[in-house]
Amino acid sequence: MSSTNRGTERNADDYYVTPHWLIEDFLAAFSENCRFIFDPEEGPIVLDPSAGGCNKYEMSYPTVLEKHDFTVDSWDIREDSRAKFKGRDFLSIDPTYTPAYQIIITNPPFNVAQEFTEHALKMVPNGGLVIMLQRLNWLGSQKRKPMWQKLPLAAVYVHSKRPGFDPLKPSKTDSTEYAHFVFCKGYELAPELFVI
Numbered sequence: 001m002s003s004t005n006r007g008t009e010r011n012a013d014d015y016y017v018t019p020h021w022l023i024e025d026f027l028a029a030f031s032e033n034c035r036f037i038f039d040p041e042e043g044p045i046v047l048d049p050s051a052g053g054c055n056k057y058e059m060s061y062p063t064v065l066e067k068h069d070f071t072v073d074s075w076d077i078r079e080d081s082r083a084k085f086k087g088r089d090f091l092s093i094d095p096t097y098t099p100a101y102q103i104i105i106t107n108p109p110f111n112v113a114q115e116f117t118e119h120a121l122k123m124v125p126n127g128g129l130v131i132m133l134q135r136l137n138w139l140g141s142q143k144r145k146p147m148w149q150k151l152p153l154a155a156v157y158v159h160s161k162r163p164g165f166d167p168l169k170p171s172k173t174d175s176t177e178y179a180h181f182v183f184c185k186g187y188e189l190a191p192e193l194f195v196i
């Protein structure tokens with residue numbers, strides 16, 4: 001997602017490129033604080049269900065995560081993405097017929113971020129993580145209050161440095177702050193807050 005173009009036309013399929021440094025910053029903080037344990041023997045560990053990429057740019061999350069030795073599956077609805085499975089609508093995939101991904105992480109299309117989160121939570125096993133990059137004000141609004149009362153939010157990693165989502169203009173930052181929201185299936189405690 002990106003709020004840069006608010007009021008104007010959004011990119012087709014809400015395609016924006018997450019800067020790699022933002023993911024690196026998140027992973028560095030997350031690995032310091034993470035109390036979750038993953039077993040590589042249990043099969044594919046990570047899924048990016050809206051992985052992006054195109055003829056010009058790599059898929060941001062898979063590229064960075066693979067550098068850190070994660071095994072990553074990638075899907076995207078666009079045929080011109082670089083995902084392993086292109087033309088795949090994440091929301092139409094039956095969650096019971098997928099491998100048990102232990103982590104689902106992405107920058108989802110803004111308008112269906114809640115649906116993506118709920119669908120991803122159906123795909124991970126108990127204790128599995130769903131991590132979404134969203135605007136910090138995703139936490140707000142009366143409309144979303146019921147969502148925050150039911151979803152198992154475990155941690156929020158607030159990025160103090162604003163990202164930009166246009167690789168051609170790396171110094172042009174977005175008009176708002178972003179955070180990685182970490183949900184843990186079955187988590188019942190209060191969420192933790194990290195400002196990074």
Ligand SMILES: C[S@@+](CC[C@H](N)C(=O)[O-])C[C@H]1O[C@@H](n2cnc3c(N)ncnc32)[C@H](O)[C@@H]1O
Nearest residue numbers: 001013016017018050051052060077089090107
């Ligand atoms: C905000 S972009 C993020 C791309 C990439 N994850 C990144 O961080 O650079 C959202 C991506 O979601 C894909 N997308 C949109 N709707 C989708 C759906 N229903 N299922 C799977 N991918 C979808 C778009 O094609 C686009 O690549």
